């Protein structure tokens with residue numbers, strides 16, 4: 001199993017090109033199920049989760065062409081299976097995103113229930129509730145969600161803001177009879193990117209980017225070409241790495257306008273940030289100041305940046321309080337950071353972090369993607385050698401993280 005070896009303390013300076021967003025690519029790849037024509041996607045990140053989605057779609061009969069690792073052509077002319085099997089769903093929860101489009105176009109779909117994962121229980125009851133409101137008959141049998149029926153427009157009020165739930169219902173509604181209104185919808189930029197791709201495919205959608213999305217169903221969708229939005233979480237992760245290392249970076253092919261809450265916290269920590277339409281630069285001239293933060297749905301502070309900021313607080317001046325309100329078990333990085341010398345007290349969904357001057361390298365591992373990212377950042381600034389184990393988590397969501405970090409001066413290598 002691959003690991004990362006990091007020697008801490010090397011100055012970080014230089015440029016990084018940001019990849020397309022995992023959380024936009026996954027639903028948009030699944031959107032190909034809504035049409036018999038070809039969907040052409042560019043700026044698709046090269047990630048394990050994208051490969052898993054490709055395998056899942058190919059298993060259903062979708063023809064997938066990739067002449068360049070970042071460009072995909074997907075054609076779901078006819079499907080040979082309407083099922084997302086457990087073997088794939090268990091490795092990637094986002095597989096649930098085939099449910100809405102498959103049911104909407106073919107009147108039937110079976111998707112293995114994802115079950116819980118390292119960061120929380122993560123039920124999919126809101127996906128099911130919304131599809132039932134649209135007239136689907138749904139049963140849970142042998143670990144699968146089995147759905148059938150012709151979908152009709154409905155007014156759906158989500159009990160909580162759910163990103164993939166909103167995406168599943170949005171895709172399903174594009175081919176339903178009549179008008180669907182999704183209230184308390186997720187406003188994440190990746191939901192907006194999906195809606196924009198669906199509109200290019202002929203869908204009639206308004207209100208995306210607000211908490212009320214209205215979809216007027218159409219008889220069929222057609223092919224389109226779409227470039228996946230930049231990954232705001234990859235962007236934020238590299239900005240935190242540079243801030244922790246008191247470095248200077250320029251991130252290209254990204255957007256500042258979808259990262260306000262993260263950039264505000266970095267400025268509060270003492271970073272000097274500038275941005276243009278497609279780039280963000282960060283210059284950190286001194287030790288960071290600790291910040292308080294609370295994770296919430298977009299546009300507030302993202303849960304997917306919580307672990308990285310907890311790490312920044314570990315070596316900051318002062319004490320910071322981090323509150324996680326989205327997932328009930330998303331502090332697994334804390335005990336590993338403590339093994340590197342951090343001072344963290346967690347109680348329930350709150351962590352109180354008192355900054356120390358230095359961390360020391362250690363063998364660490366994490367059980368989820370962003371926790372692993374926080375340990376990589378810790379390794380970059382710790383004294384001595386850090387080995388990060390189980391990096392298959394990182395490969396789900398970061399394209400060549402070690403190459404990108406080595407490009408700005410980090411001593412980091414992958415080994416078996």
Ligand SMILES: CC(=O)N[C@H]1[C@@H](OP(=O)(O)OP(=O)(O)OC[C@H]2O[C@@H](n3ccc(=O)[nH]c3=O)[C@H](O)[C@@H]2O)O[C@H](CO)[C@@H](O)[C@@H]1O
Nearest residue numbers: 023094122123124125126127161162163164165304326327
């Ligand atoms: C592939 C993808 O886009 N993943 C992102 C997506 O995950 P995902 O879409 O799975 O996360 P949700 O927005 O659905 O989850 C938010 C909260 O709602 C709860 N919930 C959700 C649905 C449901 O039917 N019932 C229910 O109780 C979840 O357990 C969680 O506590 O949004 C999360 C929150 O921004 C991010 O951390 C993930 O990176």
Ligand SMILES: C=C(OP(=O)(O)O)C(=O)O
Nearest residue numbers: 023093094304369370397
């Ligand atoms: C939690 C995450 O992803 P997923 O929903 O794919 O598990 C993440 O990207 O941090």
